[in-house]
Amino acid sequence: MKQFLGKQVHLPFVGPVTLWLIMFVGGPLVLIVYFSVLTPGPLGTILRTPTLENYLFLLRGAVGRVLLRTLLFASGTNMICLLIGYPLAYWIVKYGGRWKTTLLLLIVIPSWTAYLIRIYSIKSILGYNGFLNQALLSLGLISSPLELLYSVPAVMSGLVYTWLPFMVLPIYAALDGLDPSLLEAAEDLGASPLQRFSTVTLPLTKGGIIAGTILVFIPALGDWIVPLLLGGGKVLMAGSYVQMYFVGAANIPRGSSLATALTAVVLLMLYLGIKFGGEEALERII
């Protein structure tokens, strides 16, 4: 098209964003990889002595267990969100009619606009004097309040509650874009409903599932506010430690090794997502 105007003709357009990304996204990410192999000094300083101690620390004791738990929580959240989110998206597309968009927005909007408020709503409902306990008490179903907060189920329900909409959205988009004539063809050829689903619908919405997985697994992996508010100090996740080392303890090298480990998991997920989902999965993320 316009290529004959000059070889670098795209630069004035793509240049500013590329520069911004290198400076404020790529640069800082490379920086924490660099910091992760340096030695923490006194009072939050960083000594230029190279070391692998920060990584060995990740494998030992408490932090190692938390890292493993974080991976389990994120995978579990992802599985539960997929099991709830896929049927939800399916039914909205199938039975939504002209309310489809509104029904979808009713799932998506609160997650865009009220991250903290939604977590707080769970906290205040599950709390010792919260709505659930008071309701159960006044119904006479329990005689003293239950300890519902600050437990693994509390954290897990918070994670699912927070990230579910991000699973519904790309799956909805994939299902909505599905050509109904393919399903009719399968029906004409004698496929049962289950067969139609497993051989037509599911494979054709794979991109949506992969995009949803990226959008749920990754933020759940890095979540530190759900474990803080719903897990108290008891159920920590990797993000809790990142926050602690960077802000509280000012031990940037140690926090960096943890952040680098999380980044590695994220990049692996992205790589797998692109490998198995192709460009389609990438495009569904937006």
Next chain:
Amino acid sequence: MKPSNRTGIMGRIVARVLLALGYVFIWAPVIVLVLFSFSRNKFGLWWEGFTLQWYAELLTNAKVGQALQTSLIVAAVAVVVSTALGTLAAYGLYKYRFRGKKAVRIGLLLPIVMPPVVIGAALLAFFSKVIRIPLGYPSILIAHISFSVPLATFVILGRMARIDWSLEEASADLGADTLTTWRKIIVPLLLPGIIASAALIFPWSFDDVTVTFFVAGTGTMTLPLYIFSRIRAGPSPIINAIGMIFVALPTIGLVLWTMLQSRVSGKKR
């Protein structure tokens, strides 16, 4: 997809009940929260009669006003800067083939898919140990623009695939210079995409807590940071009242907007 005749009526009823349960799961906690913002209960945890006193307190709370102002300024600047940068980038990505294009696209994905805790921590390390940008408005704005620019770029790129580019050529043929063509042809054609990108970025930036928490320093407080500090201090009906702003208003707005849109498209038919 129309429900086929073979799907039993029972199956459809079960599906609808489960669908309704999904909405109850998503909305019940939020509705309870907003409901108790009108309750006299001092902790916003139970119903003790109707009152508007928490809203009155909210309106006269100087800290809330200050935080709201900060959040609005940050979100507005993030929208303007990232839409401008994103429009340029989308144009470059759409029109030209060049080496490293795929790298730019993947690079644009990073700030969206990276956990905010990693982005926030990396930016904090960068600001405090390398370039020493003051923590406050400058650092918050840079951080917000960083995760907004990719959103703007991808949304506007999507719009570019749908517009009639022969108008651009026609404008050039009629002797308009590049700037005029952009002002009179390209930007107006892209407007729906630009509005969509703003509608995505504004709430995203307005609601961000993690990245902001890392880079805000001590003096500057956005509304989510204020909420966060209130939540950590214990239950309070003030948080419920703020919840109204974050949940009810955007929901009502967007539902009204879609209903309006479906009426408009209905009239066209």
